[in-house]
Amino acid sequence: xxxxxxxxxxxxxxxxxxxxxxxxxxxxxxxxxxxxxxxxxxxxxxxxxxxxxxxxxxxxxxxxxxxxxxxxxxxxxxxxxxxxxxxxxxxxxxxxxxxxxxxxxxxxxxxxxxxxxxxxxxxxxxxxxxxxxxxxxxxxxxxxxxxxxxxxxxxxxxxxxxxxxxxxxxxxxxxxxxxxxxxxxxxxxxxxxxxxxxxxxxxxxxxxxxxxxxxxxxxxxxxxxxxxxxxxxxxxxxxxxxxxxxxxxxxxxxxxxxxxxxxxxxxxxxxxxxxxxxxxxxxxxxxxxxxxxxxxxxxxxxxxxxxxxxxxxxxxxxxxxxxxxxxxxxxxxxxxxxxxxxxxxxxxxxxxxxxxxxxxxxxxxxxxxxxxxxxxxxxxxxxxxxxxxxxxxxxxxxxxxxxxxxxxxxxxxxxxxxxxxxxxxxxxxxxxxxxxxxxxxxxxxxxxxxxxxxxxxxxxxxxxxxxxxxxxxxxxxxxxxxxxxxxxxxxxxxxxxxxxxxxxxxxxxxxxxxxxxxxxxxxxxxxxxxx
Numbered sequence: 001x002x003x004x005x006x007x008x009x010x011x012x013x014x015x016x017x018x019x020x021x022x023x024x025x026x027x028x029x030x031x032x033x034x035x036x037x038x039x040x041x042x043x044x045x046x047x048x049x050x051x052x053x054x055x056x057x058x059x060x061x062x063x064x065x066x067x068x069x070x071x072x073x074x075x076x077x078x079x080x081x082x083x084x085x086x087x088x089x090x091x092x093x094x095x096x097x098x099x100x101x102x103x104x105x106x107x108x109x110x111x112x113x114x115x116x117x118x119x120x121x122x123x124x125x126x127x128x129x130x131x132x133x134x135x136x137x138x139x140x141x142x143x144x145x146x147x148x149x150x151x152x153x154x155x156x157x158x159x160x161x162x163x164x165x166x167x168x169x170x171x172x173x174x175x176x177x178x179x180x181x182x183x184x185x186x187x188x189x190x191x192x193x194x195x196x197x198x199x200x201x202x203x204x205x206x207x208x209x210x211x212x213x214x215x216x217x218x219x220x221x222x223x224x225x226x227x228x229x230x231x232x233x234x235x236x237x238x239x240x241x242x243x244x245x246x247x248x249x250x251x252x253x254x255x256x257x258x259x260x261x262x263x264x265x266x267x268x269x270x271x272x273x274x275x276x277x278x279x280x281x282x283x284x285x286x287x288x289x290x291x292x293x294x295x296x297x298x299x300x301x302x303x304x305x306x307x308x309x310x311x312x313x314x315x316x317x318x319x320x321x322x323x324x325x326x327x328x329x330x331x332x333x334x335x336x337x338x339x340x341x342x343x344x345x346x347x348x349x350x351x352x353x354x355x356x357x358x359x360x361x362x363x364x365x366x367x368x369x370x371x372x373x374x375x376x377x378x379x380x381x382x383x384x385x386x387x388x389x390x391x392x393x394x395x396x397x398x399x400x401x402x403x404x405x406x407x408x409x410x411x412x413x414x415x416x417x418x419x420x421x422x423x424x425x426x427x428x429x430x431x432x433x434x435x436x437x438x439x440x441x442x443x444x445x446x447x448x449x450x451x452x453x454x455x456x457x458x459x460x461x462x463x464x465x466x467x468x469x470x471x472x473x474x475x476x477x478x479x480x481x482x483x484x485x486x487x488x489x490x491x492x493x494x495x496x497x498x499x500x501x502x503x504x505x506x507x508x509x510x511x512x513x514x515x516x517x518x519x520x521x522x523x524x525x526x527x528x529x530x531x
Contacts (some may be wrong), residue, residue, distance in 0.1 A: 029124065031146070032101065033117035033155055036088035040155040042146060043111075045119060047160050048233040049102045054094050054112060055080070058388055058504040060481070060492055061437035064167045068483070070506075071100075073108060074222065075499045079168070080110035081484045086141065109164050122146050127157070142164075168482050202307055203394075204300040204327065205470055206336055207275060207293035209262045212295070213336045215300065215327065218379070218394065219275045220341040222288060223471035224296055227272040228254075238349060242292060252276065253350050254290045260322075260344070264421055271295050278342040278351075287350050296469065298449075299381055300336070302327055307338065377472040380496075382505060383451060383464040386439055390464075391473070391496060391505045398452040398459055400467055403444055410529070414521045418463065420529070421450070427529045428452065429522060430461035436513075455510055456519065458526075473498075478507065484491075 030045035057069030057080050066085040071078040080100055084091055097115040102108050128147055130139040141163045146155040204215035205224070231243040231254060240259035244251050254274065258266065274290040307327045324340035381389035381400075407430055409421025417431045430450055434441055442465075450461040473496045481492045495505040514522065 005493070013340060029127070030119060030121050031155075031157065032119055032203070034099070034101065034113040034115065035117060035170070036083045036087070036114045039087075039089070040081065040117065040153070041113070042120075042155045042157045043101065043103065043160055044157075047103050047105075049104045049108055051116060052100050052102060052110075054098045054100055056502075058506065059386075060506065061385075061439070062491060067167055067482075068112060070349075070495060070504060071110065072497055072499060072502070072504060073102070073110075075497065076108060077479050077481075077495050077497050077504070078110050080112055081167060083114050084114075086166075089482065103160055105160065105164055109168075130156070200304050201301055202304050204302065204336065205275070206297045206300055207273065208295045208297050209257050209293055210266075211262070213297060213334070214257070215336050216277055217338070218470075221367060221470060222276040222278050222380075223379070224272065224469040225274050225276065225290075225471065226469075227268060227270070227292065228275055232270065238346075239510060241349070244401070245290070247276070247288075247290070250288070250289060252290050255345065256292050258292075258294075267295075268292070279341050279345060279347065284366050287347055289345055289346075289350055296467065298467075299397050299470065300327070300329075300400075301396065301398045302329065303359065306505070308421060310337075324437050377474045379472050380471060380507065381451070382471060383435055383449070383467045385437060385465050387410050388470070389503065389505045390489065391450070391507045392453065394470060396453055396455075396510045398454050401450050401452065401461075402446075403448045403450055403463055405444075410525075412528075414518065414525055416518060417522075417525065421461065423452070423459075423461075427526070428461050429525065430458060430463060432465050433462045436462070453510060453512055453513065458519075458522065460522065462513070473505070481506070 005101055031042035032045050032048050032051075033040060033042050035041075052073070055073070057071045059069040060067060063069075066081050068080045068082050071080050082091075083089075092114065094112075098112060099116050100110040100112050102110050126146055127144045130142040134216040137355070141159055142156050144157045144160045146157065148154070161338065177488070203218040205221050206213050206215035206216050208214075225247070228245040228247075231245050233243040234241060237243070240255050242254040242256050244253050258264070259342070271294065273293050273296045275293055276288055276290050279287045279289060306329065307325050309346075310323050310326055322339055322344040323337045325338040327336040327338055328334075329336065379394040381394050381397045382389055382391050401421075401423065403422055407421060408417050410417075413420075413429075416431055416436070417429045420427050420429055422428075432441070445465075447466040448463055449467050450463055451467065452459055452461050477498060478494050478496050481495045483490070491508055491512040492506045493509040493512075495507040496507055
């Protein structure tokens with residue numbers, strides 16, 4: 001994310017701005033004038049929605065160079081273009097004078113300029129053809145120029161539709177505009193190909209606590225969130241209860257798995273994650289509770305044959321009665337304790353922490369809320385590349401593994417393949433996602449992970465900087481991403497705009513991660529490896 005001013009705020013009106021009177025409106029055209037790289041440009045005032053300070057932006061991968069990124073404008077996704085880049089002018093750092101002119105093109109589109117000048121009314125005879133503008137400016141993006149009375153000052157009038165159309169497909173083709181409510185339906189079950197989940201597989205979300213790996217079935221996990229800054233202690237609560245916090249206007253009890261299992265205490269830090277699980281209370285309601293873990297580890301999709309019932313003696317021993325199964329991975333060298341949310345917590349205590357007064361009343365309300373949440377949200381695995389956050393549907397993620405010290409290089413492998421790894425006897429091609437998106441490369445680190453995606457029935461690994469969380473995202477906050485010109489720009493189809501958290505998550509289209517010709521090259525490559 002590019003950091004500029006901390007918030008989107010309306011800019012102060014330019015000092016020279018004026019509002020023409022009725023006579024001027026009848027006799028001339030109104031323009032907003034601004035500066036970029038020593039040149040003066042204008043856009044029709046009728047196309048200007050507002051002028052704002054430069055906001056923080058989220059960069060779009062594989063986007064046209066002129067697109068700075070996407071910003072949050074009071075809950076609306078705002079694409080921001082750099083005027084200097086549009087006209088191949090030398091770049092300059094953003095400063096306090098920089099502004100974004102928000103234009104109305106069916107949806108708001110921002111144009112970043114160096115500084116504002118004024119608003120003028122221009123008689124028709126002062127607007128001249130663009131053929132007199134020197135060749136360093138792309139005149140295809142202009143509709144004319146305004147010549148001042150001194151004969152020296154020239155203001156170039158930008159053809160807004162054509163300029164923006166070079167970067168956004170819908171506007172270029174006249175097919176329509178980007179609409180806030182055009183939300184692509186989210187898959188709620190099945191794998192990336194749309195086929196039902198394989199019956200003999202189980203999907204788990206695993207975490208570390210005191211050096212031990214635990215997991216919840218993914219169906220029990222509502223989301224994974226950062227540890228909140230504010231936790232309100234509750235007097236006379238059990239020792240494993242940390243307190244309560246607010247999650248989207250709902251009170252969420254927080255419990256420590258360390259304390260619940262009688263492990264030694266440890267100070268909380270930013271590394272801790274809160275796993276929000278849903279617990280059924282018979283036929284009355286479902287109760288959400290946040291379980292604090294040391295760190296998130298992986299999303300696992302494992303064969304059910306590897307998940308065994310917990311040994312009887314362990315199940316009866318103190319502090320471990322909530323472990324429902326043991327998952328044996330890596331030939332038994334890696335053991336994951338599978339927890340069961342049902343029965344782990346005293347629901348009467350949880351309801352007391354939430355301040356439930358009328359169980360019957362809340363039952364009706366809670367069931368209604370849960371029904372809406374299940375119908376109107378979907379789970380995504382969120383990962384980071386550089387300063388941006390990306391999301392993929394959780395059903396497309398086969399598993400997440402650490403990056404080995406060295407990837408095996410294979411002669412005559414496709415250029416986009418970083419190497420291969422042996423994943424439980426299967427040779428898996430691995431692609432560096434930074435290089436894929438044209439980002440700066442970095443040295444390998446312990447935080448990096450290989451996310452194994454199932455794309456068109458084929459498993460492929462992608463190296464990402466880190467995996468941050470699994471979370472549910474409501475469809476109400478998801479909108480279509482700007483349809484950028486060029487096939488590669490379609491990898492980001494949707495944007496989750498979490499306005500209250502000041503976050504924007506770019507949601508990837510799994511089918512576009514690998515180009516058709518690359519998919520064919522991968523097929524030949526895997527056939528050669530198998531032979």
